[in-house]
Amino acid sequence: MERFDYDARVNIGEIAKRAGVSRSTVSYALTGRRPVSPETKQRIQAVIDELGYRPNAAARALKEGRTRTIGLVIPPASTRLTDMQLGFVASVVDAAARADLDVLLSPSGGEHDRSFERVVTGQRVDGVIVMEIRLEDDRVARLMASGLPFVGIGRTRDPQGMSWVDIDYETLIARCVHHLADLGHRDVALVNRSAELVAAGYGPGHRARAGFDRAVAERGLRGVAVCCADDAQAGQACTESLLAEHPELTAIATVNEAAAAGVYHALARTGREVPRDFSIVGVAARHWAENLHPPLTAADVPAVELGAQAVDLLLGRIADPAAPHRHLLVAPPISLRATTGPARR
């Protein structure tokens, strides 16, 4: 099968030939790793511009042993990304682009473990950022065993041997409960993430629960915690049955931003006006909190900053895999918006 000329990609040898130098000289002119005379350099550059030459990434990666690419392990598409997760992805991609790195996406979990394996073991990436980490997470175990530099957005139960950034859900939810208690609420509920996630050992779910229980005990409140799938319908169903079983409730704290709209629906349908009759406070991406109607009083998760920090940490680990591990735990303050008020007496 004949290949046509316009299909032939130029390589470094073609550049060298046309510029009348050796291939190594072209390489040195490009990388600057050895001196090249100005005239030669200019001649080479002219040929490169003319032919639109770009070094073949695979060849370079093969020889250099690094790919200038990082992997980003995300939850599979079937479990819809929350607004916060989207914020992480966007900021990681952005920060990586600033460092001239490309980002390879890998949905993991469920049926997509081949993708994870490819990314981790094929020397396709120089490092990995893993989202949605469980308390016991075998992907983390795999990564540790492989020796590939990685950083978690989230952390395992015992995150000693890893670098990570995370949101301090335990502190945040405790703070939410204290905020409600300060307003005089005595009967409060926690709307957590989905039962599946919690059962699978999803960290934020467990830590939110712990913070809730602690704060409820500290303030002598009556608390009830429920799990809820990550969408508005579930939020509504969940809240309606919650209110039916516990009519004495006057406030909800939530880490489930995707369900928040459903909580609103349910309150409206059962005749409770927010914040006059009922208070809601949560942990959410700012964008999301402001989009709700009325805007949600919530701790605004700095997703952009966390994503950028994760990339930073990863670059550090790639540069020096022997350096001590670092981490970042953030607990942003609660932004008072329109959904909390004094308890009705």
Added chain:
Amino acid sequence: MERFDYDARVNIGEIAKRAGVSRSTVSYALTGRRPVSPETKQRIQAVIDELGYRPNAAARALKEGRTRTIGLVIPPASTRLTDMQLGFVASVVDAAARADLDVLLSPSGGEHDRSFERVVTGQRVDGVIVMEIRLEDDRVARLMASGLPFVGIGRTRDPQGMSWVDIDYETLIARCVHHLADLGHRDVALVNRSAELVAAGYGPGHRARAGFDRAVAERGLRGVAVCCADDAQAGQACTESLLAEHPELTAIATVNEAAAAGVYHALARTGREVPRDFSIVGVAARHWAENLHPPLTAADVPAVELGAQAVDLLLGRIADPAAPHRHLLVAPPISLRATTGPARR
């Protein structure tokens, strides 16, 4: 500098040596491109399992001339992804994973053009899916010139020489207007995407406007069209000034899902109840429409299907770059939810 043993990655030569065969035999055992006796195959597999060997992706890509990776060009993170765009990304990643392809993300536009160039010209990917296509789009021009297979989610003004999938905003918005007209509304507004996007020649903005104008003329309505940035605050500000200038309005059609929540706020603040006093209808991701309160009557964009189709089309082009171009234009029906009703007289 000494390398430690545990750091030494195993390669095909090591496998060959331990299995007592040549490197080519290992390769044939792995790829199945030539027969290998069952005993030999088994022996090789045992060694591979023991050492956890995976072929180096860069070496393979270099020799085979393909990377088993596709590029996904997304808008830069600074312009927040809408829920619909997120749906595209997720479904593309998912569909690619099913085809054992990896996805390289490239934010394009603004400051990130280096990333786009790397992806397109470095032979890093076998093909590209481009989102957010403008009526005149120089990325499309670049891709056409490069000869790299690509598929657009969206299309240029004259999409002859390309394959694409797109949403038929013109038809959809016209359908929305007809729906409102059928309900007796005579004064309707279009809340479009941002003025910057429209000025930059963003297709959906222009096509929505065209459909709006056409339908308004066909039904003899009075129509006013405004642009609005992609967030709730802008939606609110926009709608408030719209209502102040045109108090006679009784309905809004919108393609700006991100602004929809703000439209609700504005209507509530000006004392209009939906759908009793005012109707809203739009084009949005189902998830988003259902999340709004009350749920938005809207044409539900099948993002998952479109993303999967885009991958399909791309696979076709990679397999046979000479095949005729194909495209898919979808116009999903309007799902009646809770935001449209008869015009008050």
Added chain:
DNA sequence: TCCCTCGGTCGAACCGATTCGACGAATCGG
């Protein structure tokens, strides 16, 4: 019995870059 085919394997070339050692010419210090 001879020749051909085919299954199974090997060695060598190749993909397109980087990098090391070497070498001639120019420069510099003493």
Added chain:
DNA sequence: CCGATTCGTCGAATCGGTTCGACCGAGGGA
């Protein structure tokens, strides 16, 4: 004026796979 550097360049080796041509032995058809 001479030996030691330095500059600029070249050729060859290398990274880790795939693939082509060749070879050997077994089996089948005439």
